Amino acid sequence: MAIRCPGCGREYDVTLFQFGRTLHCTCGERVGLQKRLGPELPEADARPRFLVDEMLEHLARWLRVMGYDAAGAGERSARERSAGERTDEALVRRALAERRILVTRDRNLPEEWRLRNVVVVDEDRPWDQLQALVRRLELDPEARAFTRCSRCNEPLDDVSPAQVREAVPPAVLQREERFRRCPACGRVYWEGGHTRRMRERLRSLEGR
Ligand SMILES: [Zn+2]
Ligand SMILES: [Zn+2]
DSSP: OEEEOTTTOOEEEGGGGGGGBOEEOTTSOEEOOSSOBSOOSSOTTOOOOEEEOGGGHHHHHHHHHTTOOEEESHHHHHHHHHTTOOHHHHHHHHHHHTTOEEEESOTTHHHHBOBSSEEEOOOSSHHHHHHHHHHHHTOOSSTTTTSBOTTTOOBOEEEOGGGGTTTSOHHHHHHOOOEEEOTTTOOEEOOOHHHHHHHHHHHTTTTO
16 A cells, blocks of 8 residues: 655555654655544543653643653653664654553654644643643543652552551651552652642632
């Protein structure tokens, strides 16, 4: 099967356009698949999962605070760079394979790759970025807030006060009954003043 250049009609083998890749024809036109690949945005009755570009680590953390699965791209791309794979391709492949929304600052990416599940972030400040994303993808900032580790992206386990006795200040242990712990890094979370302030900030995202 072949894909025809819209400019000059030259034919290219379809395997060149894997994962939605495009190429420049010798005539100067960009050639690619007609249909974009990947899930629609937002995907019907699915809770979106993200793959966040390493430039947007702060935004990724806020998404995790909201309980969204927001994988960071940095670590993975470093591994795959060493395996000789191009960074963009690694990102695109993973986003497609895991049905994640690729969140990036790279404006060229949706030109170079024919994907549906890409969001380009134009805002400079993390909070503005988050606000734009919440609005665009109709995210719910509060429904599952504080159920995921903001560093590791792992879902937190409910643990008893006895299980965290060593890791928590005695005053907190007396005051709080509910604790959660990250199975990856061991960090313990509880409802304190810090959490309340973050909840208030999340609430301010709604209804815009
Ligand atoms: Zn051409
Ligand atoms: Zn963790």
